[in-house]
Amino acid sequence: MEIKNELVVGAPLDKVWAYLLDVPNLAPCLPGAELVGDDGNGTYDGKVVARLGPVKLSFSGQVKIIETDDAAHRMVMHAAGAEDKGKGTADMMMTVVLAPASGGTTMKVEQDLTVSGAAAQFGRGMIADVTGVLMQSFAECLQYNITNQGSGGTTTAVRAARPASGFAIGVRAARMALMRVFARFFLPYDRNR
Template identity: 35%
Template sequence: MQLEHNFTVDAPIDSVWKALIDPERVAGCMPGATLTEVDGDKFTGQIKVKIGPVALVYKGVGTFIEKDEGAHRAVIEGNAKESRGQGTAKATVSMSLKDEGDTTTATVLTDLAITGKPAQFGRGMLSDVGGKIIDQFATCLSKKLAEPEQAAGADAEAAVAATEAASAADATPTTAVTGAPTQPDASPRTGVVAQPQEEAEALDLMAYAGGSVLKRVAPIVGAVVVGAIVFVLVRRLRH
């Protein structure tokens, strides 16, 4: 199925572009998502999805197959599989940005193939849910990009503190100590992403879908509940 969504970010197009092609900067804005590794244009992670009482975890890989900075267009291919079931999700996502001055408008085209429990919602329902998720993502991204000066100030203060500490260390005579810890490698690690203290909270599809999905799912849930009650009663009568 093909889905189309639009969102606006309160930031200049260059800032939005740099953020969108950096998984580590935007992963925290995607509900339910946890990034685990970045290796060049490839990144891995997981997303937790909740459908009523059922919790699902999809683990997968995303790859940037196109990055056109001049046109501010990027294409990502993603594949994910449910960790404890047979559900799968495959998607090709095309993102294009339009300069609106102090704001940026983004168009997202998604070619999605999904199996398992989420597939029961259908195209219309998934489009509605996807739109709400993207709106939340855009709000989070706008907030992040609206505070670059504060982040830059914090980085500058940290750099000054590190410089002062290094100078103090150089001025102090060194003594060989058996078993003393070695200095950490100053070169950045490639690939592994620093893990958050807590994994992202599950994306509750029922909450995003609202009352309309309850009307569709209620008969299914009701049938399951009735079946469970009948099963319990039959067991009691047999005993």
């Protein structure tokens, strides 16, 4: 399934780009994600844990930046993993393109995601809504870390993302779904919705 998100990070484009290329520094901003290994050649081992109601999803896998274009501020990453308990898998190709925006940087994120197992039971709409919530949290953490970098005499991340909390994610995703339903019934028709 393809999922698209557009976010604004209140920081200069060059700083956002540099931050995105630093995977170990970037990982704490992904809710529920943790890096556990680095092969030294740009491939990182990681874990992602999320709880959605009674379902706890725990994946182990690898992520690698497979393409970068400094002039276009475009990056392509590949991530793949399997459930620690269970037979589910996830495979994602993610393309990020940055552009200057008033007050910061626009980040366009396109994900081509394939999931199986327990995660697939949530359906496309719920997965897209949850992804949108996680991406917004990621952008907020990114902005916070970039704007506060160096304020304490260190260049490491100041704020790590909160763990992926099923309740908070579920509430925000449900709100997004309700807004879509409301728009379908009560607002003029828009093909792009």
